[in-house]
Amino acid sequence: MELHVVIEGRKDLTGQLYGQLKDAIRSGRLAGGEQLPPTRLLAEQLGLSRKTVAEAYARLTYDQLLVGRTGIGTFVSKGMATRPAPQRTEDLAGAAVAAQWGRMATPLRHAIQDAQARFEYIGGAPSAALFPAEDWRRCMSHAMRESAKSRGFYGPAEGLPALRQAIARHIAFSRGVQCAADDVIVTAGAQQALDLVARVLVSPGSVVAIEEPGYPPMRYLLEAQGARVVGVPVDDEGIVVDAIPAGTRFIYVTPAHQFPLGMPVSQARRIALLRRAQELGAVVVEDDFDSEFRYTGRPTETLFSLDTRGTVAYVGTFSKTMSPQLRLGYLVAPPSIRDAVATAKHLTDSHTPPMQQWALARFIDDGLLVKHIRRCHAAYALRREKLIARFAGDLAPWFEVVVPAAGFHMAALCRQPVDIGLLISLARRVDVGLYPLAPFFHFTPPQEGLLMGFGAIDSLDIDPSLDRVRDILTQIA
Template structure:
């Protein structure tokens, strides 16, 4: 049989992909000019016979090309190819594509934080910030999701409030009051797409480009710095010691201070009560505000936790940022800000402009998960599991690796850091540690300057206690053979 198109069409044997592949090849032929403008396409019956497919498959492909604008339908006649600019001939393999960065806004010509390349890690590893999915109540989450979908026959077709649905804001207010003694009402809570969007919204609201100075921890959480840098802030890195941020080093003209007081990222230290009081006093005296990132404050392993800065605040100076990425799972992409009353309407306006609303289905499921007590039970269930892993890591660092590493005091969260005892040996020790403890990170990767003490941070969210012990023993053997 004569070919129906002026080029070969090769279809797969798998029937489920016939329409997709025929559509792809015809679309490519139109874009490349092999099917010229105004050319009529063969009749669907003729194409079906020539290619050995059902006529309905060809009809479906033609209809899709018409809907996409590649074909023009004609009543009583065959559709014809639409007229539009052809795509340029593709570059040969390996040819570079030029990027005109002069078109970018200045802040993006040299990005403060480029996307991290994907890392291939073993299933059980020391990666930071990842909770264990094996113990999550998946069956309960699926049931709540199904119930929400059955109830929401009309809601998905309406826009949710920019600040989040009332049920979730009320649930979050009750949760942080119970878990972290943060005093707030539902109206104080603004739901975000993860904590990172919370930082972005605060930066957009408070930063005057080129003028506002923002103090950040050194080392500190890179996405926080990136959000403020993208907004045009002048970043002021401040050192961190075993009491947290060195408040006495704050310049008088700083207007925003970003901190992780409950579990410093990445060293893991908790800010002392003395420093917390001094920080709040500095903010009051200098008309500054504080952004408190409490990213994994639910997991405590010591005595009574120190109060959150927001709890101690009496002058409406603290923006309290939380997330469910550590207590539940990162792909949930739900965070929140407890905002001072004076900033609430402004923050909601920024949220509306940047991202009009978070998806209402997941918000409803999360609200039910919190309201029915499942989150509190899950945190209680995970706390002893993470505590066992933390103890195994701490014991291994002291017994197996104490000759080279000194653990940094930490009683919360899902990671633990250790300083290299002899900084002069860091160039030799660090590569070995990072090679054997897959997923662990050098704290220098969290720093803006070169002046931080050499240390390494180990996450224990997804690695069992027994595996921690085995890895650290192997690491000891490797260090014994390499470090004089």
């Protein structure tokens, strides 16, 4: 990295260099502890003699602005000014819009980073211990070889053909979603897929229906696009179709495993939802985020599979089956919006990083994803059974769980008044991470309870951690 110094003419070269470095240190552009280039290197970069640079360094050292370390180099003295924060300008033309974004809530933004307890029941986090590191490392080696062949060019916005084909085959096998590779758009997780659909369908004032309770980031995303977001209640059969208002342009649902309560949408309700969407001319966005982990009953048909009119956009993610750190998801777009979504994808981020795409394509094609899902399924099924048993046993006086047929979280609803905030605070003191259900309600009074994720906790830790929760409940209830 070159040090930014401008030398003009050939007069007082040492003074010019000394003055610019001094100003950079005083202003904080060169922070305390930062290493300067060796005198020989800086002299070559600036077209100066090494003696000139050495003299400037010597003067700065005499002023105690620099310090030399024998055999290591020259550094800015500790305690010098740090880089100043840029001043806030309140009269910017776009200040009101920027302020609106700044005030916007960011639910779930720091949840993973804040998960520091020994026993973690955080929702949406798969098991890091089960991640297939060796298999993935081999696939990344393959990806590096394939990437070298591209000569560093940009990739297609829709995703690499190899991965789009692999995803199409995988979801046909695992979820019965029949689509061509050209229908698949690779995204940076499900969140980008949702954002892309919102970008091409929503304009200020558009009516958008989402589940209540539901996924908070989706509501904020739609509101940021200027949509009028309407919460539609859910019952034991899922979203209440009759409550979807006239004029709705966009319907967001999680039919296989409702987030956060966990019930699936019944077959009759699915058909009714598609019929209602056709009446309205609305696109249904089906977020199928963790349905590959199914424990009871027959697999439910996706809305996409039932759709005969091209009204369903199907969203999937590898954040739940693999790891959220991969940032890989996909959208199966209906023909009516496919080109628009591809254009939006190109304009917003050009393309998803190809290295991970090559690796994931190989991972899927070699059968490693199916193998990994089966391994995780066995582990999650055991954890699910343990949680159900405890909430049906000694925790039953306080909570009732909505038993999930799929996924790796469940909702525990309060049977009697419980100070959830106090429970969470006291549980954290004994190294148990619990999370409230209330933040997922917005349009209606919240149901008090807990969102119990069982992806990040080992099965052997469930009983001892819930013993601590029970003891706290006994004391505060």
